[in-house]
Structures are given as C-alpha cells and as structure tokens.
Amino acid sequence: MAAKEYAGKTVELDADGNLANQADWSEDIAKSLAQEEGINGLTERHWVVVNYMRKEFQTKGDAPSIRKLTKESGVDTKELYSLFPGGPAKKAARIAGLPKPKGCI
Amino acid sequence: MAEPIKKVSIVVSRGSLEGVYPALIMANGARMEGIEATLFFTFFGLYGVIDKKMDHLKVATVGNPAMCVPSAMGPGLPTWIGALPGMSWFATGMMKKEIEKLDIPPIREFIEMIHDAGCEIYGCKATVDMFHLTKKDFCPQVDEIISVGQFYEKSAGAQIIFT
Numbered sequence: 493m494a495a496k497e498y499a500g501k502t503v504e505l506d507a508d509g510n511l512a513n514q515a516d517w518s519e520d521i522a523k524s525l526a527q528e529e530g531i532n533g534l535t536e537r538h539w540v541v542v543n544y545m546r547k548e549f550q551t552k553g554d555a556p557s558i559r560k561l562t563k564e565s566g567v568d569t570k571e572l573y574s575l576f577p578g579g580p581a582k583k584a585a586r587i588a589g590l591p592k593p594k595g596c597i
Numbered sequence: 598m599a600e601p602i603k604k605v606s607i608v609v610s611r612g613s614l615e616g617v618y619p620a621l622i623m624a625n626g627a628r629m630e631g632i633e634a635t636l637f638f639t640f641f642g643l644y645g646v647i648d649k650k651m652d653h654l655k656v657a658t659v660g661n662p663a664m665c666v667p668s669a670m671g672p673g674l675p676t677w678i679g680a681l682p683g684m685s686w687f688a689t690g691m692m693k694k695e696i697e698k699l700d701i702p703p704i705r706e707f708i709e710m711i712h713d714a715g716c717e718i719y720g721c722k723a724t725v726d727m728f729h730l731t732k733k734d735f736c737p738q739v740d741e742i743i744s745v746g747q748f749y750e751k752s753a754g755a756q757i758i759f760t
Contacts, residue, residue: 558625559706559710569714570713573713573714577631578631579631580629581629582629
C-alpha cells in the first residue's frame with residue numbers, strides 16, 4: 493500500500509490510488525484529489541455529486557450506478573460527464589474518498 | 598504496461614434483447630472509463646434503435662442450447678418448448694425483471710444515457726436500404742445513417758468489437 497500526502501496530511505492509498513481509509517477524507521483532501529484528476533476547483537455541482545456518492549456509499553456499501561447517480565443526484569448524464577471528464581463514476585468516487593465502484597453500470 | 602484502450606467501435610448485428618444489451622453495456626462501460634465509443638447498428642441489430650420497435654425487443658428462446666429454465670442452473674429448455682406461443686414473451690419478462698434489479702435501464706433509456714455520455718450512434722446504410730427504412734424511423738439518438746466505408750473512417754484508431 494502506498495502513502496501520499498494530500499492537503500498536508502499523509503494518507504494510505506489502495507491499489508487503485510483511492511483512499512484506503514475513508515476516515516482520512518476531508519474536503520481539503522477532496523480538493524487535492526480533484527486537482528490530481530485534472531479538476532481545478534470543485535464547484536457546487538461537483539459537490540452535489542461527491543456528497544451524494546458518499547451518502548449512498550455509507551448506506552449501501554458500494555458506489556451508486558451511473559443511472560442511479562443521474563436519477564437521484566439531480567445532475568444529468570451530460571452534466572456529469574462535463575463535470576468529471578474522462579470517467580465520471582470512477583473520478584467522483586476517488587474524490588469522494590471511496591473505493592473504485594464495483595458495478596458495471 | 599500495455600497501452601490502454603482509447604477508443605472502441607461496437608457493431609450490433611442482432612436484434613434480440615440478449616443480442617443488443619451486451620453491446621450497450623460495453624459502450625456505456627467504455628464511456629465510464631473515459632474511452633471514446635461508437636455504436637454501429639446493422640442488420641437486425643437496427644431494431645435496437647428503430648423508434649417503434651426498440652421497446653419490444655425479445656429474448657430468443659429457440660436456437661439457444663444454453664437456455665435453461667427456470668434459472669441459469671436449471672435444466673435446458675428443449676427447442677420445441679421454446680417454440681410454443683408465449684415462451685419468448687415469458688422469457689423476456691423474466692430477463693427484464695432481472696435487468697431492472699441490477700439497475701440496468703430499458704433499451705430506450707439506455708440508448709439516451711449512452712448518447713448523453715458522448716457515444717456516437719450510427720445505423721448501417723445497406724440494411725436501412727434493404728429494410729426500406731429512412732432516418733425518420735429511428736429514435737432521435739441515431740446521429741446518422743452511414744455506409745460501411747464511413748464506419749471504418751469513423752473507427753480510425755478504434756478497437757472494433759462485433760456483437
């Protein structure tokens with residue numbers, strides 16, 4: 493397991509480069525993870541997605557499917573792809589401090 | 598490390614429910630991974646994007662020796678039983694229920710979702726002509742009816758997947 497410093501804090505990462513311990517997550521860490529994913533500055537709309545994913549993960553134990561995400565978070569597919577270019581579910585999960593989503597959809 | 602896949606071009610040639618879904622799942626999965634994706638519907642695969650037909654695709658219960666009832670590990674379904682009236686309707690209902698449980702959308706919604714995700718959707722000109730169809734017969738997500746030559750042009754640099 494690798495460790496890396498984000499927002500002045502050293503955190504453990506899993507094999508995919510996502511946070512190994514969700515307890516390490518903070519909004520500042522989310523911001524630097526986002527920067528690493530090429531997203532400079534998380535907007536209010538990014539936070540809608542990130543917070544929805546964290547909430548879903550806490551209750552269901554896995555990240556939501558992209559269909560559920562677009563239906564329930566209020567962010568539609570087009571916007572989702574423009575907010576997180578090049579892999580919305582994967583990137584949003586990483587920024588949210590969650591493991592890479594396991595589902596196919 | 599091997600070069601990651603950057604672009605896929607998926608050909609859909611079959612018009613049964615189990616013929617169309619795998620291609621849509623792969624196209625959507627590609628976009629979710631940040632891979633460019635193109636869907637090309639040809640022959641009976643076109644039924645997956647014909648406006649009046651796409652909501653009524655069915656599972657083929659004949660000619661599939663792997664088809665088992667009532668579930669995947671049950672005994673095989675003899676072809677002559679699969680041919681009885683209502684069998685395809687029944688199997689389709691069962692599969693749609695399972696698909697919904699996995700949160701996989703119905704065909705029309707899935708096509709909309711994939712198109713919104715930036716996947717280009719094309720129909721095959723040769724088949725469109727053969728079936729006497731026009732662009733108007735298709736759902737609005739079909740970007741264009743193209744020839745096989747155009748398909749190869751648009752697939753430049755892509756991995757082509759035939760389903």
